[in-house]
Each structure stands twice: as structure tokens, then as C-alpha cells.
Amino acid sequence: MPSGLAALLDDVAALTRLAAVSLDDIGAASAKAGAKAAGVVVDDAAVTPQYVTDFKPERELPVIWRIAKGSLFNKFVILLPIGLLLSAFLPWAITPILMLGGLYLCFEGAEKVVHALGHKPDVAQDVAQVQDMFALENERVSGAVRTDLILSAEIMAIALSEVADRPIMIQAAVLAVVGLLITLVVYGAVAVIVKMDDIGLHLAQKDSAATQSFGRGLVKAMPVVMSALSIIGTAAMIWVGGQIIIHGLAVFGIDGPEHFIHDLAVAGGAAMPAVGGLVEWVIGAVLAGIVGFVLGSIIAFALKALPGKKH
Numbered sequence: 001m002p003s004g005l006a007a008l009l010d011d012v013a014a015l016t017r018l019a020a021v022s023l024d025d026i027g028a029a030s031a032k033a034g035a036k037a038a039g040v041v042v043d044d045a046a047v048t049p050q051y052v053t054d055f056k057p058e059r060e061l062p063v064i065w066r067i068a069k070g071s072l073f074n075k076f077v078i079l080l081p082i083g084l085l086l087s088a089f090l091p092w093a094i095t096p097i098l099m100l101g102g103l104y105l106c107f108e109g110a111e112k113v114v115h116a117l118g119h120k121p122d123v124a125q126d127v128a129q130v131q132d133m134f135a136l137e138n139e140r141v142s143g144a145v146r147t148d149l150i151l152s153a154e155i156m157a158i159a160l161s162e163v164a165d166r167p168i169m170i171q172a173a174v175l176a177v178v179g180l181l182i183t184l185v186v187y188g189a190v191a192v193i194v195k196m197d198d199i200g201l202h203l204a205q206k207d208s209a210a211t212q213s214f215g216r217g218l219v220k221a222m223p224v225v226m227s228a229l230s231i232i233g234t235a236a237m238i239w240v241g242g243q244i245i246i247h248g249l250a251v252f253g254i255d256g257p258e259h260f261i262h263d264l265a266v267a268g269g270a271a272m273p274a275v276g277g278l279v280e281w282v283i284g285a286v287l288a289g290i291v292g293f294v295l296g297s298i299i300a301f302a303l304k305a306l307p308g309k310k311h
Helices: 005-019 023-051 057-089 091-118 123-131 133-162 168-194 196-204 209-251 256-271 273-305
Strands: none
Touching: 023 133, 057 091, 057 133, 057 168, 091 133, 091 209, 091 273, 133 168, 133 209, 168 196, 168 209, 196 209, 209 256, 209 273, 256 273
């Protein structure tokens, strides 16, 4: 049962087929694919804001810009050429590579959960961290770009699979256009989200009492929204990673987990027909998330147990 990012990638796949009709149609068809793929903002926009917290307002947009440039580097310098080479010479390797990326997402998300549950605030460490904001910024940007690499790889691989039988120039053009559109939509949305409190402050200074009230409400609401996005972003890493693993296993003939989740989700949706689609999505996402969390936790604890690791 596709869920989260994986469900939206089905839309990317369907619309990417349109982009391969002819070179003349690439621009229009890829624009449609990019617009449809804007749904990926649900996951990416939830994941990225957590990397932009704790910075001064004047550093928020520059940090987002650095992450966006890293995302473009991921797509155009790393993923696009590697994807084309794999498609031409080692098409069987694409799924295992994606599964490794899925495991990394599961690990990163599960590690965040485990850390949050067992973390004891260290005031001295927090003060030192705040004093070295440059190092913190570099660390956050690196983490965001690594996560983006996995999510972008999944998108590009699905798109590539739909044009694998087309000439290589069409494959490259479609991947480039889809990748650029997704990056613009995702990080444009993230920029709006993280600057919403500044927008609220601006509205609070207007003459209209109603506008002032709305602006103050926006400012008060944003800390709650950002905290919620941080939680959703961690959950998104886990369920997307779990879904990648489940689908990858099915590709290699181990389709029991995927069929089980699909059947259970369909049964749940049928039991509540008024909101059947939503129930199916939730069940699929939760079960994929459970798989992702278990796998990620195993990896996290295994790495922690390695010699030389701090306990």
C-alpha cells in the first residue's frame, strides 16, 4: 500500500511518462509532472524546517538557500548522471541502492526518536553550541542535504523507471526538469513556513485591528507549528524509509509484507467508507512506519554497540 512520499511518487511516475512523448513535449509535460509532484512538499516541507530552527531570523533564508543548493547538487551532479549510468549498464542495482537509502532514513528517524526519549538537557553543551552558530549551521545544512539526497534519489529513480526505454537525452531532460521543479516547490514552501513568524510580526504592525490580531496569532502559533513539523518530519523519515524497504523487498519477490499492509489498509478503508481513502493511507503509513522504526532502531543500537562508540 503506497503511503506518504511513495504514494505521491506514483503521480510522478504517471506524469513523467507524458514528458517522454517527444523532445517538443518535454517542457509542457514536465511542468505538469512537477506541478503534480508538488505533493512531495507534504514530506519534504515537514522534514526540512527542523534543520532551520535555533537560528537568528536573518540566517534562516541563507540556510534554506544553502540546503536548496545542496539539493540541486544532489539531483544534477550526483543523481542524474549516476541514474543514467545505472539505467544503461546496471538497472538491477537501482532498487538495492534505494533500499540502502531507505535504511538510512529509518536509522536517522529512529535515532532522533531514541535520542528524544532518553535525552537529558545539557545546559553547558547547549550554551557552547549557541556560541558556535557557524559550526551548528554547517552541521544542520549537511544533515539536511544528506536527507534530501535519499528523498531525491527515490523521486529521480521512479521518474527514470518510467522513461528507461527512451533515448538517453530525453531521460536526462525529463529528470532535469522534474528535479528542478520539485526543488523550487519544496524549498519555496519551506522558506514560507520558516518566515511565517516574521510575516506575523509585519502584519501585527498594520493599522487594521483585525490584521494586527491575525498577525499576533500567527506569531504565537508558529512555535507550535514548528514543533509539530519537527515531529512530523521525523515520522516522515521513518515511514518513507519503511515504505522503500517494503517495496524493494517486493521487487525481489518477498512481497508478503507489502501484500499484508495493502490488504489490511484496504480492509480498514472498507470498514469506514465515508473516509476510506484517508483510513487506507493512515494504516499504510503507520504500518510502514512501524517497519521503518524497528529496522532503524536495530541499526542505531547496533552502531552504538560497536567498539569505540560512546554509551
